[in-house]
Amino acid sequence: MSGPILGLEKVRVTYDGIRVLEVPSLDIQEGVTLAVIGPNGAGKSTLLRLLGLLERPTEGRVLFRGQPVPPWGKLLPLRRRMATVFQEPLLLDGTVEENVALGLRFRHADPAVVRRRVQEGMGILGIGHLARRRTRTLSGGEAQRVSLARALVLDPEVFLLDEPFAALDSPTREGLLADLKTILSKTRITTIFVTHDRDEALALGDQVAVMIGGRILQVDVPERVFASPVSEQVARFVGVETILPGNVQSVREGLATVEVAGWTLDVAAPLTAGERVLICLRPEELTLFPSGVLPAPSSARNQLRGKVVHHLPTGPIYRVTIDCGLLVMAAVTRQSWEQLGLADGAEVVVSFKASAPHVIRRA
Amino acid sequence: MELVWQGTKQAVYLLIHGDPEVLRITLLSLQVSGTATLLSLLAGIPLGTILALTRFPGRSIAISLVNTGMGLPPVVVGLFVSIFLWRSGPLGFLGLLYTPTAIVIAQLVIAAPIVTGLTVAAVQQLNPRLRVQLVGLGASRFQVVWLLLKEARLPLLAAVMAGFGGVISEIGASMMVGGNIYRQTRVLTTATVLETSRGNFDMAIALSLLLLLLTFAVNWTLTWVQQRGRTP
Numbered sequence: 001m002s003g004p005i006l007g008l009e010k011v012r013v014t015y016d017g018i019r020v021l022e023v024p025s026l027d028i029q030e031g032v033t034l035a036v037i038g039p040n041g042a043g044k045s046t047l048l049r050l051l052g053l054l055e056r057p058t059e060g061r062v063l064f065r066g067q068p069v070p071p072w073g074k075l076l077p078l079r080r081r082m083a084t085v086f087q088e089p090l091l092l093d094g095t096v097e098e099n100v101a102l103g104l105r106f107r108h109a110d111p112a113v114v115r116r117r118v119q120e121g122m123g124i125l126g127i128g129h130l131a132r133r134r135t136r137t138l139s140g141g142e143a144q145r146v147s148l149a150r151a152l153v154l155d156p157e158v159f160l161l162d163e164p165f166a167a168l169d170s171p172t173r174e175g176l177l178a179d180l181k182t183i184l185s186k187t188r189i190t191t192i193f194v195t196h197d198r199d200e201a202l203a204l205g206d207q208v209a210v211m212i213g214g215r216i217l218q219v220d221v222p223e224r225v226f227a228s229p230v231s232e233q234v235a236r237f238v239g240v241e242t243i244l245p246g247n248v249q250s251v252r253e254g255l256a257t258v259e260v261a262g263w264t265l266d267v268a269a270p271l272t273a274g275e276r277v278l279i280c281l282r283p284e285e286l287t288l289f290p291s292g293v294l295p296a297p298s299s300a301r302n303q304l305r306g307k308v309v310h311h312l313p314t315g316p317i318y319r320v321t322i323d324c325g326l327l328v329m330a331a332v333t334r335q336s337w338e339q340l341g342l343a344d345g346a347e348v349v350v351s352f353k354a355s356a357p358h359v360i361r362r363a
Numbered sequence: 364m365e366l367v368w369q370g371t372k373q374a375v376y377l378l379i380h381g382d383p384e385v386l387r388i389t390l391l392s393l394q395v396s397g398t399a400t401l402l403s404l405l406a407g408i409p410l411g412t413i414l415a416l417t418r419f420p421g422r423s424i425a426i427s428l429v430n431t432g433m434g435l436p437p438v439v440v441g442l443f444v445s446i447f448l449w450r451s452g453p454l455g456f457l458g459l460l461y462t463p464t465a466i467v468i469a470q471l472v473i474a475a476p477i478v479t480g481l482t483v484a485a486v487q488q489l490n491p492r493l494r495v496q497l498v499g500l501g502a503s504r505f506q507v508v509w510l511l512l513k514e515a516r517l518p519l520l521a522a523v524m525a526g527f528g529g530v531i532s533e534i535g536a537s538m539m540v541g542g543n544i545y546r547q548t549r550v551l552t553t554a555t556v557l558e559t560s561r562g563n564f565d566m567a568i569a570l571s572l573l574l575l576l577l578t579f580a581v582n583w584t585l586t587w588v589q590q591r592g593r594t595p
Binding site (some may be wrong): 076106 | 492
């Protein structure tokens, strides 16, 4: 990492006087995959177009490697160091090969170089066998692979993706997501990835930016964004959850042993040993006991010891943050909170079933 | 019916034996309308592209004017071009009235709005996000416009056909600004009117057949170009 490759400074975008984006400052480090998540209309795509130099901010500056970008109309050389992929594949009429070569031809690349890079690009995305096919005969997933190959063959310094999987059915999406994950972790291209899907953000993002109402409310590593949202708005969007990064140690009879921050958890999920995973726990899945009270024998086979950091009363439910070496978020009724005699600073045992976690594989 | 039959037989005879007058009229028609169509493309495609791709105050009025122009009655065009080229008119000093050039000018005025209007429609039917995508892949402004026009080539060829069809078949303007002068400005449509009024139905039918053949040949060529490489 060598300083921010892209940045925004006091940026504001208004359409017909209506503010759609306001970013006082944003730095994107080189080599990082930044996942931008947020609800529809949050300004995510506008942010992406600003960073891709496809749209001008109404106010403020866009910085590339610390320097303000040139005025509109002189951006071509900079734009040619980036590549954008949209939700729709937006292919031209013609063959797959011709489409993958498009950006290279814009750059007047040597024909031999074009041929080699196109072959490589199609190979990486697994569309080599479609080279001579006309684009209008492709399926949605194939077309999006062509679109990704067309951008990746440019070997861009910045790779921008605007909801690239949103229009695909879920098996297709998962296959493509896995391939993209491999490519990004291999190439380490600086990537900005806009999505409304939390799982996609978690799977791909080194960092997650949460956008709501035209503002970036939080930028951090995924675990922290999901575990400790900075505001109620962010919390409501990300769903207050516990996200624990871990490594699968062993698997026996569909039950995986996952090491998480020194704890060993049993997780019922189809995993393989050696995989890096994120263990997601909804607050409702966790049960709290005061330390010293032995939980009743049950199928809740995971128990973590920790200390209550703070609690947030939201009506009859208390949202409780517990530090077990990692932050864990639980929800208890006010009644149980009082009956169990819990308080901030109290030692507690957090317990949950092996089937409770939602597991996300990481690159 | 006898009239039609006799006329057609005579017409075929005239065509087969290559009557020099018929040939001259046909070539002039092709030359005048071809030139007018070509010029209308040179003006209409860039203009239509600009109207389709840019935003400026008064743009929708401009498009409405173009669309209205697509239905300009040739006699009205003939009238105004005549006035402009009239010896005492603003462009009278050029001495163009009753020359093939005058017909080209009138036909250009008829075809240009057709080509412009259909170009606007052709470019606007493309996915508006395609343009942003091309820029996002590093296309220059010229490369973007070129690829968008290439992508819209099917409706654009339809614009060419409509433009040519509009001028090869019009008669009012050619008559008024060309004058239907023997061996100078007589084209297929004006000649057909003349021969019909004289009762020379064989000649009139021969000219009509040629007009149909010519229109068909041009459109068939354009359709071939348009549909090449297409699978239904």
